Amino acid sequence: MTAVVLPGLSGAVPAQLSGHLPLDLAGQSHAASVVAASEDIGNPVVNIGIFLAFVAVTLVIVLRASRTNKTAEDYYAGGRSFTGPQNGTAIAGDYLSAASFLGIVGAIAINGYDGFLYSIGFLVAWLVALLLVAELLRNTGKFTMADVLSFRLKQRPVRMAAALTTLAVVFFYLLAQMAGAGGLVALLLGIDSRAGQGLVIAVVGALMIVYVLIGGMKGTTWVQIIKAILLIAGAGIMTVWVLAKFGFNLSDVIQGAITTSGIPGLAEPGAQYGGSETSKLNFLSLALALVLGTAGLPHVLMRFYTVPTAKEARRSVVWAIWLIGIFYLFTLVLGYGAGALVGADTINAAPGGVNSAAPLLAFALGGEILLGLISAVAFATILAVVAGLTITAAASFAHDIYASVIKKGEVNPDGEVKVARMTVVVIGLFAIVGGIFANGQNVAFLVALAFAVAASANLPTILFSLFWKRFNTRGALWSMYGGLGSCLVLIAFSPVVSGKTDEAGNSLSMIRDASIDFAWFPLENPGIVTIPLGFLLGVVGTLTSREKGVKAKFAEMEVRSLTGAGSEKAATEH
Amino acid sequence: MTDSTQSPTPPDGRPPTGPPGPHDRTSDLLDYEQVQDSPEFQALRRRFRRFVFPMTAFFFLWYLTYVLLADYAHDFMSTKVWGTINVGLLMGLGQFVTTFAITMIYARWANKKQDPMADELRQRIEGRDLV
Numbered sequence: 001m002t003a004v005v006l007p008g009l010s011g012a013v014p015a016q017l018s019g020h021l022p023l024d025l026a027g028q029s030h031a032a033s034v035v036a037a038s039e040d041i042g043n044p045v046v047n048i049g050i051f052l053a054f055v056a057v058t059l060v061i062v063l064r065a066s067r068t069n070k071t072a073e074d075y076y077a078g079g080r081s082f083t084g085p086q087n088g089t090a091i092a093g094d095y096l097s098a099a100s101f102l103g104i105v106g107a108i109a110i111n112g113y114d115g116f117l118y119s120i121g122f123l124v125a126w127l128v129a130l131l132l133v134a135e136l137l138r139n140t141g142k143f144t145m146a147d148v149l150s151f152r153l154k155q156r157p158v159r160m161a162a163a164l165t166t167l168a169v170v171f172f173y174l175l176a177q178m179a180g181a182g183g184l185v186a187l188l189l190g191i192d193s194r195a196g197q198g199l200v201i202a203v204v205g206a207l208m209i210v211y212v213l214i215g216g217m218k219g220t221t222w223v224q225i226i227k228a229i230l231l232i233a234g235a236g237i238m239t240v241w242v243l244a245k246f247g248f249n250l251s252d253v254i255q256g257a258i259t260t261s262g263i264p265g266l267a268e269p270g271a272q273y274g275g276s277e278t279s280k281l282n283f284l285s286l287a288l289a290l291v292l293g294t295a296g297l298p299h300v301l302m303r304f305y306t307v308p309t310a311k312e313a314r315r316s317v318v319w320a321i322w323l324i325g326i327f328y329l330f331t332l333v334l335g336y337g338a339g340a341l342v343g344a345d346t347i348n349a350a351p352g353g354v355n356s357a358a359p360l361l362a363f364a365l366g367g368e369i370l371l372g373l374i375s376a377v378a379f380a381t382i383l384a385v386v387a388g389l390t391i392t393a394a395a396s397f398a399h400d401i402y403a404s405v406i407k408k409g410e411v412n413p414d415g416e417v418k419v420a421r422m423t424v425v426v427i428g429l430f431a432i433v434g435g436i437f438a439n440g441q442n443v444a445f446l447v448a449l450a451f452a453v454a455a456s457a458n459l460p461t462i463l464f465s466l467f468w469k470r471f472n473t474r475g476a477l478w479s480m481y482g483g484l485g486s487c488l489v490l491i492a493f494s495p496v497v498s499g500k501t502d503e504a505g506n507s508l509s510m511i512r513d514a515s516i517d518f519a520w521f522p523l524e525n526p527g528i529v530t531i532p533l534g535f536l537l538g539v540v541g542t543l544t545s546r547e548k549g550v551k552a553k554f555a556e557m558e559v560r561s562l563t564g565a566g567s568e569k570a571a572t573e574h
Numbered sequence: 575m576t577d578s579t580q581s582p583t584p585p586d587g588r589p590p591t592g593p594p595g596p597h598d599r600t601s602d603l604l605d606y607e608q609v610q611d612s613p614e615f616q617a618l619r620r621r622f623r624r625f626v627f628p629m630t631a632f633f634f635l636w637y638l639t640y641v642l643l644a645d646y647a648h649d650f651m652s653t654k655v656w657g658t659i660n661v662g663l664l665m666g667l668g669q670f671v672t673t674f675a676i677t678m679i680y681a682r683w684a685n686k687k688q689d690p691m692a693d694e695l696r697q698r699i700e701g702r703d704l705v
Binding site for chain 1: 606689
């Protein structure tokens with residue numbers, strides 16, 4: 001067997017690397033076939049060197065940006081001074097996690113068409129943000145999602161609920177990213193000891209804390225912009241390279257993948273989700289959560305406050321949609337390209353399993369330099385996404401829970417930012433510890449869970465409060481707590497937590513002991529139940545409450561949302 | 575009762591940050607209900623809803639159709655069109671095309687039709703002409 005093996009690692013990582021993404025949900029198991037390292041590819045020194053260069057450049061930029069960090073406006077919203085194109089690029093940097101790159105390329109390489117399905121949900125979702133949310137949110141809010149939700153409802157209970165769903169989404173997303181970091185270390189840097197991986201996770205976490213602590217939203221935004229450019233450019237170069245090898249004919253690329261794999265159905269749907277009725281329902285549920293979750297992700301929503309006007313918020317989304325869409329088109333070519341040029345067997349046998357498809361393809365095309373570049377980009381991706389999540393959680397805690405709920409608004413902005421910075425350190429430390437503990441755990445379901453919570457608990461309340469006059473506090477609380485609670489309960493009793501096994505009886509669930517099985521909910525993504533439930537609870541709660549709401553507040557919110565009158569202006573010193 | 579439901583403070587429940595601009599104190603003085611009732615605003619709102627609601631319904635149903643076909647109509651989606659390119663792939667790429675198209679149509683429409691009216695209303699509100 002001439003398996004090409006990436007440096008290091010004795011075989012425990014695979015499924016966990018896809019911790020970034022919901023790709024493992026249908027039970028795709030790439031049981032870590034332990035292959036003797038017959039041939040190492042790539043050069044960890046090159047990978048680390050390129051990554052350090054990225055860190056150095058971004059640190060300088062963050063330090064420069066931090067010099068104008070004076071007010072809460074600066075810290076949470078980058079002084080609202082970014083342009084639409086800048087913010088759109090940063091959104092792409094925030095949104096395209098390592099999952100999108102490594103996960104989707106790998107899923108297409110192994111499962112063909114079914115891998116492509118994810119990218120479509122991730123992209124179409126942006127239309128919800130563009131048409132219904134981005135501009136109205138920019139016009140009515142200040143720093144957080146809760147600003148909009150509590151605009152005309154009872155401040156404290158609604159803020160508390162919105163902050164809790166925000167923290168829940170960020171928590172799941174963050175843990176998934178950090179758990180993935182350990183696997184990525186093993187795959188790309190050739191560090192296979194648990195302690196060594198833990199150390200690298202700690203370094204990545206510490207770097208992230210420095211960025212967010214010093215740079216605030218400005219620093220975070222610049223890290224995301226640089227990362228997005230590197231990621232999209234890197235994927236673009238590889239795409240042209242792959243296409244050139246096949247005479248710029250997509251059909252031939254796919255044919256190449258079919259020939260290499262020997263699976264004629266690679267271009268057809270069903271390889272991953274076609275198995276049973278349950279897995280078909282699983283996919284439907286996931287598809288709903290993806291398309292409705294994006295516009296409820298708090299770290300995405302917060303980015304709309306970094307631009308001066310609603311018009312720039314619109315431009316941001318237009319830019320983001322183009323960049324994200326083009327990137328996903330690249331992944332289609334890269335996925336089939338990896339299937340053709342590397343081969344599914346080699347990918348499955350490599351330490352990172354399905355996630356190694358993109359790095360292996362980079363190596364097959366451009367040797368260790370391109371591999372190093374792609375590896376560094378993958379690291380930068382984790383750093384940038386985690387930074388965006390952290391500042392969102394810190395803003396939510398300091399602005400919504402501390403300033404509004406605990407201090408009842410009796411706190412000056414300086415005090416609030418101080419609390420936000422302390423929160424950053426706490427969340428950063430938590431991310432490091434969580435990442436070290438979750439390293440090697442099967443937590444792939446966490447990202448799908450984050451999307452499900454965003455779609456079930458956040459989106460209904462956002463839409464109702466923007467568009468439904470009658471909507472009131474009880475509706476908001478029922479919808480948010482009901483959406484969040486139902487997601488957590490259904491996930492806890494689903495096969496992703498216990499009772500899922502492969503043919504050989506090995507556990508594929510988070511709880512590795514196959515004899516423990518308390519799952520009674522058949523689906524791995526709760527969205528198909530919890531999203532309608534979230535909307536329904538919003539309606540029922542509203543109609544059963546006698547609270548009519550303040551007419552003047554609704555008038556103010558509606559007028560502000562559509563005209564931008566009285567909206568937060570950009571900081572003036574820029 | 576200290577509950578802030580009816581509180582006239584800004585929505586975020588704390589004093590505004592940054593230098594006080596002209597807009598910071600207007601919210602108490604302004605009657606947003608009058609603005610809301612004005613024919614100009616009603617027209618703006620009606621046009622907005624008439625555009626975004628049908629558009630949302632369209633892309634959502636189109637996406638759902640695609641997902642259901644990919645999930646349950648494998649044979650249809652596997653119909654070869656040219657080389658290895660089949661109906662499923664073309665429909666998937668079609669989702670990209672419609673997403674890009676809706677994005678550009680909306681941006682152009684909003685820039686041209688909505689922004690001038692919204693800007694005018696905003697200036698009148700912030701200059702308090704309308705009240």
